[in-house]
Amino acid sequence: MAATMNFFRAQDEARGRTTKLVVLLVLAILVLTGTLYVLAVFLTGYHTVPTRSAGVSSLIFDGAHRDWFQPKLFCLTTGLALAVILGGSLMRIAELSKGGGAIALRLGGRLVSGVTKDPAERRYLNVVQEMALAAGLPVPLCFVLDHDGSINAFAAGNSPQDAAVGVTRGALLNLTRDELQGVIAHEFSHIGNGDMKLNLRIIGAIAGLTALAQLGYIFFRLAGSVRGKNSAPIALGMILTGVVVLLIGSGGILFAKVIQAAVSREREYLADASAVQFTRNPLGLGSALKKIAGFSGARREASEAELEAQHLFFASSGGFLEALFSTHPPINERIRRIDPAFDGIIPDVQPVAVSADDASPVSRAAPVASAAPPLPVAASRAVPTDIQIQDSVGFRGRISETLRNASDDPVSAMGLVLGLLLRRDPALRAAQLSKARNLAGGEVAREAEKFEPLLRALPAGSRVPLLDLSMPALRQLSAEQQNLFRQAITQVGYEAEDGLIVLLIQASMRRYLSREKNPPSRPGDLAAAYALVLTAVVRTSGESAEAQARAYRLGAVVLGLPGLDANLLPAEKVDLQKVDEALAVIAGQSVYDRRKFVRACGAAMLHDDRAEPAEVEIVRAVGDSLGISFATGLGR
Template sequence: MDFFGAQERARRLTAWLVLLLIVAVIGMVVAAVAVVALAMVLLDGGQSAADPLAQALDPLLLGSVALGVLLVVGSGSLVRHLQLRAGGSAVAEALGGRPINGDTRNADERRLLNVVEEMAIAAGLPVPAVYLLDEPGINAFAAGHTPQDAVIGVTRGAIQTLARDELQGVIAHEFSHVLHGDMRLNMRLIALLYGILVIGLVGRMLLRGMATRRVVRGSRRGNGHAVLLGAGLALMLVGFVGTLCGNLIKAAVSRQREFLADASAVQYTRNPAGLADALKRVAAQGSELRATRAEEFSHLYFSRGLPGLRGLTATHPPLPTRIRRLEPEWDGSLPEPHAMRETIAAAGSGDERAQLRPPQATAQDAGTLMPTTATLVHRIGEPREQDMEQARGALAGIDPVLLEAAHESYAARAVIYGILMGAEPVSRARQREVLIEAALPDVLAELERLDQPLAGVQPGQRLALIELCLPLLRQLSVAQYARFRDCLERLMAAEDEPGALQWALHRLVVVGSEGATHHRGSRQSLVRIEDAVARLLSSLALAGNDEQARAAEAFREAADTLGLSMTLLPQPATLQELDWALARCRQLSDDERIRLIGAMASCVSHDGRVCPREAELLRAVAWSLDCPLPLSAMD
């Protein structure tokens, strides 16, 4: 599936969603007006000389009812939007999920983390936080506004029942939602539809309150009681209309996206049998969730999370239909349901990567042939089976001490500091002094312990280590993160000449921890931000070439790719200049960003080859431009 095309389709669906919401609200207003008009006629009972129907249709009364409905829907949506600002973690916690610690010794949890980490690194995405739902059903979801605040939630039933290739198919399905904009669309859907549901919830609360008062106060009756009872019934009726509309909207938006996510998962893993077998397990053992708020998030799940949603209100296609799309010859048989395994404590780290053979260093050092620019651009946001294999091998090649450190809070911060410290002894000594002044003692102790393993980090491994650390960085408290961010800024300021790669990795840490600042307003063209493009491409050319003449050739090739008349800026850019250039380039439209990524690829591969440092730099900058490059994109 085309990455940018999928993003654009998700944006169009958002526009349709708003239109459908308006239609639903109009339906609720009509229902509310009809209820009020009927109540006015019945309560009058012919006692008034005035025409009761005329009173019921009084424009002032009807306008007040319509305004009341709009205020309830709008305020409900706003409240839910504010509650979901934290991203996917808010959804996972609402469903009763708990984050899985990176240093878990549970074998099933460790296997799940391995699969999620491999998928993220293969796709060029930040590693999301992983939440475990203590549910027996087989289900999963992806939630968040951006890849930076995304989480993957998986039920205990899934990790204790599914084989590794089946679990990998489920996770690949969820990553498709992250890559293709479905996740952001689903979060907006939650907030918008909650306002519709609020009216029904208010009516239900009124009815429950009246029932409680009747039990407590016995036979005490009065007009107030009747009015409140009627109001509760009226709101329940209007809420029913809203709930029906909400379910229809969720179903219309969700079903087709599930088919596309299944297709993308097969593209990523090249293993349709894994996903098909996972769906068969779901059909045999169930996927329903027991959480109180499961209905609110029903369109997020891998499979149907609630009983009863069928036909037009079904948020997911029928399981047999999904299975036959993956396995046309399926005869309808299902595996025997089996009990979930007991919780198993893993021996040692519980990491299955120890059995994998790391890639040969000599092949990395020599560099790889660069594919054509058109091929590379086509691979944006489209991981494949070879990316998964490369990610697995790359992680197996990292020192196990560092892998373990990336999953522990203090040690993860030490890993980041070590990666971002300069190579020159004088700069490193100055940076250590800065950290002694500003960093926590426990982090400094970890940095000292990891000194030798960090010195052995190979080109191409830094990006993966940073991605592994990101989930823990996002879990830091406000005070902890403020200190961490201060240390990052001091580290970069103490470096004599921070290179483009060091800057790009620093930006990756910041954006991966805090999220990107999205530009609001009209999209820019390359011509209008030519100065920023020249600064960024000049930095890439100078980073990959020691000789000025060769850097000029690389820059000229990139400029020709864009059709722009630009001149190489001979001096390396400062960190502030690069931050400014990147912020400007993030304002580009999708088509223009595609062209820019192509020019960047031409710049780093003007000699026909790309070394691991250049590949790492290109992937880090593309990552910051919301253009995730899979690992094998530069093979």
Template sequence: MNFFTEQDQARRNSKILIALFAVAVCSLIAITNLVVAITFWLMDGQLQDSSHVTELLHSAGKPSFAHYFSWQNFGKISLMVSSAIAIVIAYKWLQLAAGGKRVAESLGGVRIHPNTDNVNEKRVLNVVEEMALASGMPVPAVYLLRGEKGINAFAAGNTPADAVIGVTQGAIEQFDSEQLQGVVAHEFSHILNGDMRLNLRMIALLSGIVFIGNIGELIMRAGGRHGGYHTTKRSGDARVFMLGLAFVIIGWLGVFFGGLIKAAISRQREFLADASAVQFTRNPQGIANALKIIGGYQAGSRVFSAKASEISHMFIAEALGSWASFDTHPEIEKRIRKIEPGWNGAMISRRMRVEASAQAGAALHGKEQRKGQAAMAAVAGAAFVAAQQTQAIHSAVADAEHSIESIPYGLKKLAHEPLGASALVYSLLLDADKATAEQQITYIEQCQVKGLVMLCLQIKEDVAGLDVSLRLPLIELSLPALKMLSAEQYKQFKKTLLLIIRADKKFEIFEWCLFQLVRHYLAPEFETIRASKPQYKKAKQVAKPYAIVLSALVRYGHDDEGEQHRGFTKGANTAGLYTLTLLPEQDCSMDDFVKAVNQLANCFPLLKPKLLKGFADCVSHDGVVSPIEQEVLTAIAAVMDCPQPRLLMS
């Protein structure tokens, strides 16, 4: 599996979605014009009694049908219908611009605090953290749909930076850590392969189609009654009522078209996401058993929120039950057999809540079991993914678990609280020079946040003594807690962060990495961000900025000039830019480097992996990847909106 190929496929699916939507709108406009003409033709005149219909239809003076179906009327009706749809879509799109949190909150989801003491909630947070660090993307916020006993989950957002994971109460109660890992890996696939943005577009577009039916209901009420709300007296003009009924029927057609479009786009993506779950975890039993539990669970995967129908295509399993017009997901049995071809057809029956102690035991058992199943998992995953990439990501998951365990408990606990996370980020930037550090502490004092300065001073030595390889995982673990800042607190946090960075009047590479990671993944939560637009399809179009970044990268990792040239050549050849030469140091300053990375962010999805692979080959050509090289690669990938599994050589 190549995630960038799938991102490109998602872009093509976006075009298919727009084409299907255009067909649906044109069909609705045509049908609306036809229905309006027929309605006014049949119901011409003030009808008080049904016996008048026959007389009306046979009256010699009745205008012909063509009188009601004119191009002038067609233009007016088409303009009204298309304008109404466009306004509704624009309004819904503005709502969804806030990212995944808006979707989760509309379903009644409540963000799980990073410092929660609930065993089930803590378990799902731990799984999400491990998968995020392994895949090289930020740790997303996790939302819990309390009261939803059905087993389900979803991922929502416009980009990895504003993505969230949502889980139902039933999911965290019925799944153990191994099954949660499979489900979370499934949702991470939707994040990485571009499904989330496609799904949000689908919500916005389909809301415009369905809105016509809502208009019809209002027209019916207006035509069916007049006077007070509770009066039962009929209106004198039955045409209004009939016209409203026609619009309701058209609205039903809109729902039909919407279900058809959702089914056409989303069903194929579920098989892909299941395969990705195997790739991420290298354990087919995790996602397979999760699906078996959903199939054998008394409450199933039903979600009862009023907004569930709107985002039914985003869940891991069918959320609407058997009454839905179109199934947005393949049958669970087919999905399980794709993962386990030899499955005997037996579901896992679950009727009551699994106790925390049993879950903990299952988690430990699952961890040991995964080690013994590596060979079997590789065979099962071979149908979906390339073995080399599977092994790399599986190793990245293990490396992420090790990194989290290696962070001192006190610092890890602080990373899960907004105040502690702020202190950790500030402390990572405190200068070794005493005078500069004092100036930085002064800037922190100006925040006027009670206890912040004292906390920074208390952890200063622990942070300074932290292994360099743990700085990046610590920053990434802090992001969910920092997202819980208020808008005003974030504004002050960002201002102070910049003052601390500029205190020594130098802009170092670690400072750039830290700031890019924090800004890129926090800004969508608090600011209006313009997404980068693809401009470059071929590597030669970005040869200059690529040479600048590659030249800077080899100098961060190597002091020996020969190694610099070998690393540069390796990276340039991987990108297909065979004529590039290593630039002089003065031509790849920090400012040049920053501008070049921002330019590379505007490449098309299929070009980005080639460029990132070149950077990775550059730093790993000697078999050694230093922590600073890993930090730079992660920051570059973040700016380019391309989360990448970390390199594991050391």
């Protein structure tokens, strides 16, 4: 595969081009506001003069009196245009910010139950769970577009904690497991690369420009309502203003849609490259694209909501002037980038029967290797690559069917989370359970007690994946229920003997149950926070003191932050309360800084070329608590 395509370089190039295109979109808005000012200045050259007819005035143009420097007019026109654009944008973004589930329902999606008996839907859920476990992401809500017989899929939401994925009925019926896995990996790449938030911003920009065009229609209506003496010049001025605003707004819509299409095309190339990197199976994604090309003649007419959200889908649904405004690259070009040997032949599409193995419960993450790849001998203790860290954190264990089934039910899922936090001491455990007795009439506490023996028996590395499997059920709780559960988790607390993993589980749940998309930045010494949390992570291993010191130093090299303590902190300085506070400081940093810290933890874990299940669980929990995915690398 490496000989045919450098997927990391493809991601870097696509990211760079996307940045340039977003800059062009901003420049387009500036050009539109500037054009409005220029035309306003031009119109000020017109003024009325009396004619020989009594009471009649004539509108003439006097270029000699035109003044291009009019600060008040500039502020008026530019301020009005920006107010309309920003107002329209913010209103549209607010409407779309309800989460991926709300967007999926608007597209006509049906939420797939975790206990569905449909073999194709069961296979779909299993593939999504595999992707989530391998990516270190909470499992998103899964939807099916039953009314759509074509092959397509989408991802929607504002962030990983409120994401949703959906597939069409045609995708379930016509894709093999490998092909479906490639499509789902593509959608997970959109989640991991932050494309969902970018899509919302682009939609908002277009909505703002549409609002500018609507302002032109408002001027037309106002012109028709003008009455009284000398109303003709006023009405004419409003009509001219309406024409100008309408033309600028319409031109802006055209310009923005072209840029939107170009941005979306680049993100599709990036998601394709990331999906192949993630699954290590370019044939699956390539074969799915070929089947979509074979379905090109069987498209139905898209609904208004689907046309508005075309850029969210795996493949374009076609339409007027598709070559210019399509939000996706030509499908043959996408296939060739994945499979340079593609000969242009598109096979016939036939329905695929779902076997019992395909619909079997998830047991391990298929996309990852069976063991962390060893570092080259000559590069011993060198910084591990992104791909080595990603391979090492994939879940390879098994979760019992009883716990999997429990994770599908909201009340039982709350019981599982609570059960993972319970202490071994009977008195302390009873005190913890008493703080959760008000949840679901005490049912959550009873579920936690029921599952406690199974949770105690979980092998190392299985607790965080179980949390990820529980996320779709937890997201079905009402806002009030989520808030009560979040408060209960906080009240349950943690003690030093609980270990770092319990603290990280609580931090992860607080983050994913929070209504705040981005935690507020907490003031604090970032270098000290890095040192403390990295030390806590390293000291959870069972290695010798010398090995832990080497692991810390390697992580510190990755961070490369001035003022960061170069040596492992003493064990007595690792207080869980202070670690929790330091984690909050890191959580308030940029995505880039959070990714860099998670990468440092992964590098420290692999300092000896090995990754034990307990170490993997800690690193995954750090990523979960900071909202960072392992799906598409950690370097950016």
